[in-house]
Amino acid sequence: MVGSHPILECKKLGQRYRTRDGHQVIFEDLDFTISGCGFVSVIGASGCGKSTLLRLVLGSEQPWKGTLRSSGEPITHPDRTRGIVFQKYSLFPHRTVLENVMFGLELTSARGLYKWLAGPWGRTGRHRQFTDEAMAQLRQVKLEDHAGKYPHQLSGGMQQRVAIAQALIMKPRILLMDEPFGALDPDTRESLQRTIVRAYHEHETTVLFVTHDLEEALYVGNRLLVLGKHPGRPGAGARIVLDQAIPQGASLDAPETQELLAHVRRAGFAPDADA
C-alpha cells in the first residue's frame, strides 16, 4: 500500500475561512505530488496560506475543496505518520527533555488501561529501551548533556532541537515544519538548518518545510514550492506559482541559484513586477 502510492498527493486542494462578510479564499487548485523522500520547501508571501497548507497535511484542519492523500489514505486527523515541529509551544513543559523525546514511544506502546491512564504509573516495561532510543536521538541533535532539564531551562534553539528529536523518533512518513527557526537569531538558525539537513539525510524521511525566508528555503530544501496570488484577481486565493527542483551543492552565489532567486522573487513575492 505504502509503496504503490505517493507519500503525499494533493489534488485541486482549496481552503477558505469564514469572515464577517462571506468567505475569504486562502488558496485553491493546489496540485502537487511528493513521491519518494524529498525535502520540499514551501515559500510565499504572508497570507498565502503556507501554514494553512501544513495544517491540512497534518490533519488538524479539513480542506474546503479537493483531496489530500498520504500514502493513498485520506488525511482525517493528526496521527503518528506525520510529525510536526511548530515555531512555538512545541514541547510539553511538564516533561524533561528526555521525557519529551520519549513521549511518542510511551504513548504508542500503551495498551489497554494504560492507554487511558498512562500517567505516572504508565511504566510500560520497555522504559529502559525507550530511554536508550531517546538518548540516541538526543545525541543526534547534540543535546545528550541536557536530557534532565525542563524545556523552560533551554534556549529557543535548543528547544527546537528537542522538538525535532521528539518528532523524528516516531519515524514519521512526513515531517512537517512550520517556520521552525523563525524566532531564532541568525547563528542559531544556521546551525539548526545544518541539523535538519543532516537529520533528513540520516532518516530518509520526507520533509515539508514552510518558511518565509527564501535563502533558508533554498539552503535546506531540494524542491521549491512557491505560493503566490495572481495580481489580476485580487479576491482569488493563492496558487502554486512555481514548483521546481533546487540545484544541489551550488552555493548561494552560483549563477543558477541567483537566477532561481530572481525568478522566485518575480513570481512569488512581487508578481506585479512580472506583469
Place this chain on the structure above:
Amino acid sequence: MRREPRFRSIIGSPLAPATRVLLGAIGVALVVLAYEYYVYRHERSGGNLRFSPGFGQLWRAFQELTDVDPRTETVPFWNDTRASLWILAKGLGLGIAISTIAGIVMGVLSTVHAMCSPVLTAIAKIPPTAMIALFMVVFGVTGDTFKVALIVFGISPTLAIGIMLVARAVPKNTIVKAYSLGASTPQVIVKAIIPQIVPQIIEMVRLSVGPAWIYLIAAEFINSSEGLGHGIELSKRMVRIDHILVYVIWLAILGTAIDFGFHLLSRLVAPWSSTRKDD
C-alpha cells in the same frame, strides 16, 4: 548580593533572602508593638483591660483554653480545632474533586462548556451565606452536613470556572503535537493537558481555602456544638475578648500553615513549574 552597574529601580527590585526574612520579621514585630502600645495607652487612660488584653493576658488565655476540662477529660480548644479542620477537609476535598472534574470536562469539551458555563457563572454569583438557611432545612440543623454543603457550594463554582479557563488556555499546539505523536484522545487529556495545568489548579485551590474558612466559621457561629467558630461564639457570650483573640491568632496560624502546605505540594508534584519564568 552582587551589585551590577545597571539601572535599578525600587519597583520590583530583587532582595537577598536574608533581607527578605529580616523585613518579614520586622513586619510582625511592628504589628505586635503597635498592639502593645494601644493596650498601654488604653490602660493609662483608665480603660477596661477586659477589652484590651495585652500579650501576657493572651498567653494566660491560651493556657486557660488548653486546660483539660475535668468533666470530659479533653481539651475543648484542641477538640474545636480538630472538628473545624475535619469539616474543612471534607468540604475542600469534595469541592476540589467536583470542581476539578467539572472544570476539566468543561475545558476539554466545547459542548459541555457551552451548556454549563452560563448556569455556573450565575450560580457563582449567589452569595453562599444566603444559602445557609436553605442548607439547614435540607441537610439538617444538627450535624456537619450543612456546613460541608456550604463550603462545597461556596468554593466549587468559582474553582470550576477557573480550572475550565486554564484547561482551555492550554496551547493548541501541544494538543495537536500529542496527536501527531500517536496519542489517543484520552491520552491527550490525561497525559498532555492535565499535567500542564496541575500547578495552576493547586494555586487556585490554595486561594479557595480562604473562602472555605469564611463559610465554615459562619456556619459554626449559627449552629454547632464544637468547632473554632463555636468557640468564638461562646467566648463572645462570656465577653472574653482575650479568648476570641487567641482563637483569631490560631486561625491565622492554621491558615498560613495550610497555605504553606499547598506551596510544598505544588513543588512536589510539579517541580518543573517552580523554577519557570514567564516567557
